[in-house]
Amino acid sequence: QITLKESGPTLVKPTQTLTLTCTFSGFSLTTGGVGVGWIRQPPGKALEWLALIYWNDEKFYSPSLKSRLTITKDTSKSQVDLTMTTMDPVDTATYFCARVRAASVFESWGQGTLVTVSS
């Protein structure tokens, strides 16, 4: 059974850096073709893809947020981290991590974690 769970701060101040961790089980990020992605959803709004890391350490970022994002993996801990710098109130959202299969489909999702940016 594949599970993913996001963790991190629920409240950050403007200009601070956010680091979220996705801890997963039921699969390995050393398996060819497998990746983990991050997607966010502001309250009442649509899903937005942020970043993705593959088993071979290839990394991809949303063009509009690339300068602020860093994605890393720790295969020994079955974790993927997402760091987002210079947080702003517009970054308030539920952040999801998801297992990626076949280079394109977000196959299994974590429950999400709500991050509020406020002073």
Added chain:
Amino acid sequence: QSVLTQPPSVSGAPGQRVTISCTGSSSNLGAGYDVHWYQQVPGIAPKLLIYDNDNRPSGVPDRFSGFKSGTSASLAITGLQAEDEADYYCQSYDNYLSAWVFGGGTKLTVL
């Protein structure tokens, strides 16, 4: 606005059939990239409903089906049930943006 265009809302009575469209362009659906569909009940994480245009993951009822042609795709739900009330999102890859992209979402209301 989203790269993939969906109607904001659709509705139908129990037992009816509804379709949700997803319109893209030559840099995503028209370039041959697959479309995937997700169902999201408010407050819950999205769930994969259809992958690779027209495939259902194990456990998804055959009342749900997907279709893709050219720069457009659609999700059809037959025998509408109250539990189908949710938000539905299409998703693909865009090679102009070099990004995974989602539609704006469609809210399905079961009357």
